[in-house]
Amino acid sequence: MSRKMLHGNTAKFLRVWIPPLLLILTGSCFVPCFGIHIDSVLARGDSSVNIVWTPTSVNTGSDWWSSCGSGCSDELKKCDFLPDRTYRGVAYSYGGEDPFYLFRARLLDGWPVGSHLCHYSTCGDPSSSVTGTDCSGYVCWVWDEPRVSTRELATFDRYDHIEKNELEAGDILVKHGSHTVLVVDAFDNPEVLVWEAAGTPVNGVRERVINLNDTYWDDYQAVRNPRITSGNVSNRERDKIRRVGELLAEGAAGPAGCIRLYDVQGTQRAVYRKALSNRQFHNVMMQNSCVGVAIARYIDINGNQVIIRKPVNIK
């Protein structure tokens, strides 16, 4: 069942859109009230996979892990990560839900980084004291949904259960009460490219190729969020995608930054350069405009990319 077919399904449309409209009319909205474009989903997902960060001893040297680690093994009574080593992908934190930009900001503010279930069991939800995300926190951020658990991702009737051979970008694989991964490319199914917030030992958001012929995946359900749309990118979505790019660049680029936007086919669609005089980004559309030590370093070392499926022309 393709996403386009879903668009033509009136019953599905009513089921998905009427409740939020009613909620708006009644003055509250507990679920997101608008759809989200697949390009936006992939841009958000990619940003948390490819953020590059280097913790300091302030982020790793806190006594938080020992004070919340009464039920932990010895190695979890300290930070997973090493100071001054460069990592990629938002750190794993059980109960956490930080998107990349919040993660970066909190690192800079000196928050401890990364946690596990044993810390949660002792000190409760670490979201206000430790930075990072867990698997469902990551998927909910990418889907632009309120934070729910894997149990709810697997059972909410506002999501569609599909066959694994129908998987498309933006769908998830979820095991009730356990783990979830975001599907990025299922073209070579049973080999599927996924993004996930992985716990021990990776301890972070990562890209991975899985093989659905491994019977381990039989316990996972394939789930589609009918709010995810494809087709033309609306102005509103375009602005959201651009904002992701701006946040990516702003977080790491310093006073002058540059970010290249790619579509899912890998073709460069735009180059943004951050102006020195203000905090605006300009679409310079010149590939060589990023050449130069400071700017190229931002691209090459941090490697941040925003994925856009359709050509865009953001002015």
Add this chain to the structure above:
Amino acid sequence: MNLRYLILSIVVSGQSMCAQAPTQFFSSAWGEEFKLMRNDSGDTISIGGLFATAGSLYVYDMAEGRIVVIDSSGNIVTRIMLESFGRGTYAGDDFVVRDDEILFLNTVDKRLEVYDRETGAHTQSLPYPRNIFDTEQRRIRRTITKIFIDGNRIILGNSYHFFYFDEALGKKAKNTTVQSIEPGMRLMSINAAGKIGVGGGKVIAAGKVIGPVPVSHFPVDGKRLVFLNDTVYSLVLTADSVKIMQVR
């Protein structure tokens, strides 16, 4: 006469069927040499992959963060604990052994992690290029997920393409081209004995169909098919045990 032929053909076909059965090279129930680890996110961590050199099979035990070396008789001869770089027992997804080094492809941080083969000390971390397959239409075919070795030269790639990596430059080796696997095939391994691929549910090694693709229960992110002394072996992680068996 017909009855003799019938009996003979049953015997021959029976022998043939016996010959097709996989030969077990190594087997160990979970909890003996290797253990299953369930992490906070509910994922099961076990064996990361295989690598073979002449006479030795290397097993990456991701749950414990070590390499277990098995000789050609199926006996464990060495265990090498790997020094952590801050991701617990994760050293990488795929790996190769070269001289006195173990090289892991850390697909999370997009780096090559180099370890001392004797001590397991983490000696170096090198970036690798991420845009070599950018002309490929599909994102899954652009990402680098596999590492191989050809003599002393490192090969990086995925199931569909590969290239020679110049580690001194951190780039694709000069005067080399990206090589692609024939349509319908997925690359699993490369070494001096040739390539191992999978296509149509069959394992194909050095151009010959060897046998059906063994099914694993638990995922294996690294190599699960390798040549050991010109024979293809497969890593199979069942719900009960770790098995390494000859593919035939």
